[in-house]
Amino acid sequence: MPETKGSTHTKRATYELRHRIIEGKIAGGTRLFEVALAEELAISRTPVREAMSRLAEEGLLERASGGGFMVRSFTYQDVIDAIELRGVLEGTAARLAAEQGADPDDLRHINMIVDEIDHCFGAIDTPADFDRYSELNAAFHDALARLCGSAIILRELERVKSLPFASPSAFVLGRSQNAAAHRGLVIAQMQHRALVEAIRQREGSRAEAVAREHARIARENLETSQREEKTVSNLPGMSLVID
């Protein structure tokens, strides 16, 4: 087996399989066979089954009728829906945080992240630091999911975000680093501030609306990508889209 991190065969197999699926090395809809994979990874069937079971929990695989697993495949509409769903769930997290009053420490923390994101933008007309933006953006959305203190909301949000194309940072790096992309980031950052401010002011309805609108940026970026380039293979997880 290629050297991938993890201490047990199960963990390594899980990591390796997940990687291959997200990279697009295994197409959506492909059926996975225990024996073949076990031989390929040079381990026995048991950890392979275990790994597939975990990836099914993650939502990357689905159990096939009559046993076994197949790589889950998505339609273009599924991607749209997953992004919409993320917006709805983040909106709920934001609304609940606003209604219940977020913990001051948590608010300080998320504010710190927003401030740091500002530093990703250089002087006017200089390129932004897309890598750092992507990283901080993920941290922001993680902090947002935790802000209302609900383990239930957090769990479902994590679940949706684990779909590679529904991740908040999915289309940050996917886009070409041009002026339009730069502008998009500026708008997103404005929404970050508005979102935190709405929560602080306990404006639940506004917080929810802003969070939903914020997710729509991802949808627009997706649609732009679709229009500009016929091939979608360089966007994360888009190889799982089959139609």
Added chain:
Amino acid sequence: MPETKGSTHTKRATYELRHRIIEGKIAGGTRLFEVALAEELAISRTPVREAMSRLAEEGLLERASGGGFMVRSFTYQDVIDAIELRGVLEGTAARLAAEQGADPDDLRHINMIVDEIDHCFGAIDTPADFDRYSELNAAFHDALARLCGSAIILRELERVKSLPFASPSAFVLGRSQNAAAHRGLVIAQMQHRALVEAIRQREGSRAEAVAREHARIARENLETSQREEKTVSNLPGMSLVID
């Protein structure tokens, strides 16, 4: 092993375990040991692991640190959040159905269910048919989840509803069959009609709001139950609540 349905040992073990957990025979937080369960069910460890793995996918179990599984446990707040989440997701399904325009056949179908629910109410001051109501109510909520045609939304909604206390019918049978319960059902049915009508009229915002409010009935029923009786054990899945 007690005779439970299923053709393979895995399926029987899955069914049996799920039953025991929901019935409250295994408390929330309990760690499940493969060997002990295997002996008890008179099968080997392999199908037991497989069953536990599937129940983890369902959300009834969680993987313990350092391997193994434990019965997931919930706080009272988790139950509240799960109900709220169901409302949010059903609201989204309703809104999308309204915005995109639901399939006429689907609309006819859900309308038929609503009409049938009317028959559960007898003449004035006669008891309603709670069993039949519960059944049709579940069918209504299932039809609602499918109405927007999104596999993504459907899947997540099914997931939340699989938590026994977040199911739409969780508190229908749990309540004592008194006049107050009867009144609650009448109100719920009014919301059913309003919901379908909003979707038909393509009033997305109204549809979403009604769906959310509808879920709040479950929350109120829960709070009423908590107030009236100290013990919560007769409500579905409430044995998993530990605080």
Added chain:
DNA sequence: GGCGCCGAATATGTATACATTGCCGTGTAT
């Protein structure tokens, strides 16, 4: 007396042999 280490007990992790099931192709009979 408390902290930490060590080892046994017990748990899960892994490999593998065997059982069972479901599918597909081929054959024959109508």
Added chain:
DNA sequence: ATACACGGCAATGTATACATATTCGGCGCC
């Protein structure tokens, strides 16, 4: 020619032996 049945193959289902890891108690040292 079609339909049914038989058989073999290939997949998952299951049991079990063995390997490894984790945990917890006791014992010793600080």
